[in-house]
Amino acid sequence: MKRPERGIAAAFGVTVLGAVMAAASYVAGADRLLLGLGFALGFAGLAAGFVLWAATLLPQGPYVEEREPMVSPPGEREALEAEYDRPAGRLPRRMLALALGTFGLAGVFPVRSLIVHGPSPSVALATTAWRDGVRLVDQDGRPVRAADVTPGTMVTAFPEGHLDTGDSAAVVLRVDPAKLRLPAGRERWTVDGVVAFSKLCTHAGCPVGQYVAPAQQLVCPCHQSVFDVLRGAEPMSGPAARSLPQLPLRLDGDGVLVAAGDFPEPVGAGYWRPM
Known part of the structure; x- marks a missing residue:
């Protein structure tokens, strides 16, 4: 050759x-x-x-x-x-x-x-790691008990076993249950005034990291969207047009907060608009 x-x-x-x-x-x-x-x-x-x-x-x-x-x-x-x-x-x-x-x-x-x-993007974007019976834990993996959530404070919680799942973070607050004006059908989604909402702002997905306790409002520091906690975290001002999705809660036998299901709506920036 x-x-x-x-x-x-x-x-x-x-x-x-x-x-x-x-x-x-x-x-x-x-x-x-x-x-x-x-x-x-x-x-x-x-x-x-x-x-x-x-x-x-x-x-x-x-x-x-x-x-x-x-x-x-x-x-x-x-x-x-x-x-x-x-x-x-x-x-x-x-x-x-x-x-x-x-x-x-x-x-x-x-x-x-x-x-x-893998899963269809429409399915993956519409669901998180929360499921019925999944315990709420803090950033160190310790279970969050209802007694740990005191008035005027905000606790960031994650689904147990999914600390690195960014779309599943939730803010947990305690308010006066008599003042809650949640949407119909959510009367049993709280535990003695303890409520939980997605931590992702529905405008651009920034973390909602500020809680104004006297006004009982959540504030997104990125673009100043303000959400009314007592009315199911509906937007009051700022560019956000959707309420923060609420996480249904219940207690297990040890007094630990657990999810009663997933968020009812997609979390974070609104890529969709219900008709």
């Missing part, structure tokens, strides 16, 4: 290795850097192989035809056919077929993610 053909075969071999690396990285869930490196090697090998093929195996010009086309003698035609059919010339073609096949197969793996995927 001639030297140029070995170079072309080696270049397409690099494409095969790159395709195998990309496929293995994707299946193993490895660093995306390895996935990108695999595809980079694959494309680089194809490019180098095609360049070498064009530069060494294809006829090189320029050509000037000084006479009318004539039929080549049988001997010249046989020599040309023998040149194209010689076994050594088939290796680059075989390596090209192998390189394109493996590289195309590696490309199927990312495409698979478009077909076989």
Whole structure:
């Protein structure tokens, strides 16, 4: 085999290795850097192989035809056919077929993610980690008891086992139950004046981190949206147009606050508008 053909075969071999690396990285869930490196090697090998093929195996010009086309003698035609059919010339073609096949197969793996995927975005955005019976815990993982929530204070709570789930954070407050004016159907969502709302502002998703106890209002520091706690955290001023979703609460046998279900509406910035 001639030297140029070995170079072309080696270049397409690099494409095969790159395709195998990309496929293995994707299946193993490895660093995306390895996935990108695999595809980079694959494309680089194809490019180098095609360049070498064009530069060494294809006829090189320029050509000037000084006479009318004539039929080549049988001997010249046989020599040309023998040149194209010689076994050594088939290796680059075989390596090209192998390189394109493996590289195309590696490309199927990312495409698979478009077909076989996780939960629908509409479902994922509409639900959080809260479920009926999930205990409320603080940022250190300690259970939040109703007695821990005193008037005038605000406790940030998370679903037990999901401290790193940002869309599930809730603010827990205690107010005078006689002053609550919650929407119809939420009379049993509180525990002796203890109420919980999503901590994500419905304007842009910032954390609602301020509680004005005398006015019983929650304030988002990002754009100054104000929510009325006594009326189900409905917006009073600022750019927010939706109430903070309320988390239904109940007590377990140990006096720990637990969720009675998930938020009834999507939390955070309003990507939807009920009709």
